[in-house]
Amino acid sequence: VSRRAIGVDIGGTKIAVGAVSENGAIAALTTTPTLPERAFEEGLEAIVSAIGTVLDAAGWSVLDVCGIGIGCAGPLDLVRGTIENQFTLAGWKGCDIVTPLRERFGVPAWLENDADAALVGEVAFGAGRGCENVVMLTFGTGIGSGILVGGRIHRGHAGGHPEMGHVPVVDDGAICYCGRRGCLESVASGTAIAAAGRASAPDVFAARAAGDPGATRIVERALRATAVAAWSILHSFLPERLVLGGGLMEEHYEIFAEPVRLAIAATTLLPAGITVERAQRGSAAGLLGAARIAMERA
Numbered sequence: 652v653s654r655r656a657i658g659v660d661i662g663g664t665k666i667a668v669g670a671v672s673e674n675g676a677i678a679a680l681t682t683t684p685t686l687p688e689r690a691f692e693e694g695l696e697a698i699v700s701a702i703g704t705v706l707d708a709a710g711w712s713v714l715d716v717c718g719i720g721i722g723c724a725g726p727l728d729l730v731r732g733t734i735e736n737q738f739t740l741a742g743w744k745g746c747d748i749v750t751p752l753r754e755r756f757g758v759p760a761w762l763e764n765d766a767d768a769a770l771v772g773e774v775a776f777g778a779g780r781g782c783e784n785v786v787m788l789t790f791g792t793g794i795g796s797g798i799l800v801g802g803r804i805h806r807g808h809a810g811g812h813p814e815m816g817h818v819p820v821v822d823d824g825a826i827c828y829c830g831r832r833g834c835l836e837s838v839a840s841g842t843a844i845a846a847a848g849r850a851s852a853p854d855v856f857a858a859r860a861a862g863d864p865g866a867t868r869i870v871e872r873a874l875r876a877t878a879v880a881a882w883s884i885l886h887s888f889l890p891e892r893l894v895l896g897g898g899l900m901e902e903h904y905e906i907f908a909e910p911v912r913l914a915i916a917a918t919t920l921l922p923a924g925i926t927v928e929r930a931q932r933g934s935a936a937g938l939l940g941a942a943r944i945a946m947e948r949a
């Protein structure tokens with residue numbers, strides 16, 4: 652059986668498709684806008700076309716791959732293979748992404764939550780290599796999370812995906828679409844930092860670096876929130892490694908990692924050797940993990 656696979660990462664704004672080798676090398680990569688307002692059938696055709704493009708560019712035939720892994724922004728129904736995301740993929744709700752790709756290419760296909768796919772990508776080919784118990788937090792527009800327990804993706808009731816971006820970190824704070832005030836995502840995501848600063852998140856970080864007191868308060872609050880959430884996560888799941896990824900960590904990993912390291916150093920209950928690491932595969936982690944899932948399950 653081939654250990655090459657196609658990885659697909661479907662986000663709210665773009666879809667990345669890659670031809671991935673067993674060692675995590677990306678032989679070919681393309682992206683296409685998601686345009687979730689268009690009909691699902693059109694989006695599906697764009698994905699089919701992108702898969703054809705990367706197979707051609709890699710010089711592979713569909714016979715050279717063991718399957719197609721699809722990471723997608725959830726919620727999803729992993730059993731039915733359907734997208735159930737009424738937030739960023741509303742028009743595609745209830746649509747089966749797995750069956751048509753399987754039928755079009757004649758290879759198996761699997762659907763996975765995008766944050767779990769990114770976690771698998773980092774564990775296989777990045778910051779979580781060699782670890783069996785890992786939690787990954789992804790700081791971008793929102794805050795995604797993935798939990799690996801004993802080498803397996805941790806799922807909840809009805810196969811659902813736990814969302815640790817919504818653990819409470821402060822009593823006040825903005826009301827979130829999850830239904831409560833002051834969750835991690837509503838304090839420390841790029842969207843939250845931008846809203847608090849009435850500027851883009853990069854501008855808020857730049858103002859902080861220049862000594863602006865308002866921007867400093869906003870960023871310090873996000874850092875404290877991350878440390879509080881990390882405390883809950885470390886004591887709930889006891890991972891050997893906490894991986895911090897997403898767009899915010901490309902520039903600002905060190906300032907987020909420091910309070911998390913202090914939290915790890917301060918606890919009396921956790922064993923030694925727990926580490927925090929910056930994600931290594933950047934925005935490719937999702938499609939790499941999706942491809943890896945296809946390799947593991949084929």
Ligand SMILES: [Zn+2]
Nearest residue numbers: 817827829834
């Ligand atoms: Zn929330």
